Amino acid sequence: MTKINSYWLMKSEPDVYSWDDLVAEGEGTWDGVRNYTARNNMRAMQPGDQVFFYHSNIGVEIVGIAEITESNIPDPTDDTGRWSAVKLKPVRKLKRTVTLKEIKADPALADMDLLTKFRLSVSGVKPSEWDYILKLAEG
DNA sequence: GCCAACGTTGGC
DNA sequence: GCCAACGTTGGC
Numbered sequence: 756m757t758k759i760n761s762y763w764l765m766k767s768e769p770d771v772y773s774w775d776d777l778v779a780e781g782e783g784t785w786d787g788v789r790n791y792t793a794r795n796n797m798r799a800m801q802p803g804d805q806v807f808f809y810h811s812n813i814g815v816e817i818v819g820i821a822e823i824t825e826s827n828i829p830d831p832t833d834d835t836g837r838w839s840a841v842k843l844k845p846v847r848k849l850k851r852t853v854t855l856k857e858i859k860a861d862p863a864l865a866d867m868d869l870l871t872k873f874r875l876s877v878s879g880v881k882p883s884e885w886d887y888i889l890k891l892a893e894g
Numbered sequence: 895g896c897c898a899a900c901g902t903t904g905g906c
Numbered sequence: 907g908c909c910a911a912c913g914t915t916g917g918c
Contacts, residue, residue, distance in 0.1 A: 766904085789902095790913070811904060855905080874903050874912060 762880040763800065764807040764817070764869055765843075774808050774818045778845045785877075786830045786840035793877040797841050800826040806843060807880060807888070809869070816852040817888065821845050849892040863887055 765785065767773065777783045788794055804823040810816055825842040832838075858864045864887065868878035880888075 792913085815905070873905080876903080
């Protein structure tokens with residue numbers, strides 16, 4: 756099994772589950788996803804994969820980096836067996852957040868799934884995009 | 895298997 | 907709070 760992608764972006768509404776909630780918990784289970792594309796992305800994840808944690812609705816920005824600790828586990832909120840979940844832990848908060856506005860304004864990031872499939876809650880990030888955003892956030 | 899209706903997401 | 911985008915459901 757070859758690794759296709761190691762970088763991801765996961766969206767959460769901060770008033771439901773924020774970066775601080777993840778930090779407080781130490782490890783979070785990402786469940787309740789009811790979108791096939793998002794689920795397929797989650798199934799492709801492997802422990803050790805890096806994830807941008809993104810706040811939707813409020814803030815609308817990437818706030819931190821998390822790491823997948825367990826992948827392809829059954830969704831505890833699902834009784835049909837169709838859906839999957841992953842577990843992740845916080846790695847670190849970005850030195851400064853990177854807003855959607857910035858991402859939209861930057862031609863280097865125009866192809867991000869975040870923009871082209873903006874309703875997708877779990878999307879892939881290319882290594883080049885990952886590096887670029889890290890550079891924006893931390894120089 | 896098509897497609898209209900419906901529901902949800904998420905930016906503004 | 908509104909509305910556009912788009913994924914899912916269900917009737918046929």
